Amino acid sequence: MPRAISQERHTMKKSRNSAIFIGAITIIIAALVVVLVTGSSKIKDVTLVTHDSFVMTKDQVASFDKETGYNLKLLKAGDAGSLTNRLILTKGAPIADAVFGIDNTFASLATKNGLIDGNLTATDFGVVSFNFDKLWFAAHKIAPPRSILDLVNPKYKGLTVLENPKLSSTGLSFLAATVAEFGANSWQKYWEDLKSNQVKIDNGWEAAYNTDFSGSAGKGKYPIVLSYSTSPADEVRSNGQSQTASILDGSFKQTEYVGVLKGAKNPAGAKAVVKFLLSPEFQKTFPDLMYMYPILQGAPIPDSWSKFADIPTKTYGDTLDFTNDRKAWLDAWSAIFA
Numbered sequence: 001m002p003r004a005i006s007q008e009r010h011t012m013k014k015s016r017n018s019a020i021f022i023g024a025i026t027i028i029i030a031a032l033v034v035v036l037v038t039g040s041s042k043i044k045d046v047t048l049v050t051h052d053s054f055v056m057t058k059d060q061v062a063s064f065d066k067e068t069g070y071n072l073k074l075l076k077a078g079d080a081g082s083l084t085n086r087l088i089l090t091k092g093a094p095i096a097d098a099v100f101g102i103d104n105t106f107a108s109l110a111t112k113n114g115l116i117d118g119n120l121t122a123t124d125f126g127v128v129s130f131n132f133d134k135l136w137f138a139a140h141k142i143a144p145p146r147s148i149l150d151l152v153n154p155k156y157k158g159l160t161v162l163e164n165p166k167l168s169s170t171g172l173s174f175l176a177a178t179v180a181e182f183g184a185n186s187w188q189k190y191w192e193d194l195k196s197n198q199v200k201i202d203n204g205w206e207a208a209y210n211t212d213f214s215g216s217a218g219k220g221k222y223p224i225v226l227s228y229s230t231s232p233a234d235e236v237r238s239n240g241q242s243q244t245a246s247i248l249d250g251s252f253k254q255t256e257y258v259g260v261l262k263g264a265k266n267p268a269g270a271k272a273v274v275k276f277l278l279s280p281e282f283q284k285t286f287p288d289l290m291y292m293y294p295i296l297q298g299a300p301i302p303d304s305w306s307k308f309a310d311i312p313t314k315t316y317g318d319t320l321d322f323t324n325d326r327k328a329w330l331d332a333w334s335a336i337f338a
Helices: 002-038 058-068 080-089 107-112 134-139 148-152 169-182 187-196 205-212 267-277 286-290 322-336
Strands: 045-050 071-076 098-103 121-133 160-163 200-202 224-228 244-260
Touching: 045 080, 045 267, 058 071, 058 267, 080 098, 080 107, 080 169, 098 107, 098 267, 107 322, 121 134, 121 169, 121 286, 148 187, 148 244, 160 169, 160 205, 169 187, 169 224, 169 244, 169 322, 187 322, 200 205, 205 224, 244 267
Parallel strands: 045 071, 045 098, 160 200, 160 224
Antiparallel strands: 098 244, 121 224, 121 244
C-alpha cells in the first residue's frame, strides 16, 4: 500500500511539472504574439528632419521623450527648399520619420513626389517681408525704403540681401509675391532691375539674416534683408526700441507644415511627433523660438509683437499655382541671374 501511494504521488508530481512547463511555454508564446500584434516592443528612436531655422529646446525634447516613450532625434537639412529637394532625392530610403518645415511654396512639390504618408498639417505661419536697419540709415542720413519698388532705386544700390528662390522658401515666397504684384509678364523686369542694383543672393535665410544683415547678430554690411514681419520684435535693444522695421509692401503669407514621411521606419513615432508639435504646450513656443505665429487659435502671442511685429493689410502670391508654375518662374529667374 505505501509503495502504491508513493508511485501515485510520483506520477502526480511529474504531471504537475509538465503542466507548469507547458503553461510557461504558453505564456511565452502568448507574450510573443502580443508583441507582434500590438507592437509593444516599439522602435524607440524617432527622427524629425527640419529646416535650419527650426528650434526645439532640450527641455522640449525631454518632455516629448517622457510623454511618448520615444527617443527624439533632430536632423537639419538646410532651408525649406533644400530640405524638400533632399527628401525627394532620398525618398527611396527616407532619412527621417517625420518632417517639419515644408511650407506652402514647396508643399505641392512634396505631394507631387509622394513624400508624405497622409497629409501635411499646418503648424504655424508668418509674413515674409523685407526688414531694414534703422540705425544704419540714420547714421548714413538716408531715408529708409518704404516699398519694394524702392529697392531698385539707385539710392539703395548694393544695400539689399535676399534668398535664392531655388533653394529657399523665403526667396521663393518673395518671387511669388512679385509675380502676383507685377503680373506674369512684368515681374521679370523688376528682378532685372534688382540685379542691376547689385542685390546680393544668399542660399538661405540663416546666411542672409544672421550673417549679412547689418541689423542682426552678424552685423553684416547689408542694411536691407528679406526676412519676416515679426523679425523686428527680436531686435529690441536696451532702450526698448527695435533696431529694425519692416517694409510691408510685397509681403507673402507663409504657412509651415509637419507630416509623416512615406516609408518611415517608425511611423507610429512620427505620428507622435506630429501630435506633439500641434499640442498647446509646443504651439505657444512658436513666437519666442521661431518668430512665427502658432496655428492654434488662442495660443499666446508676445506683447512686443503688437508694437514691433506689423501685419500687412494685403499679401501677394500665396494663392498662386505653385504646382504648375514653379518651374517656369525659376527658369526665368535663373536666366536673369545666370
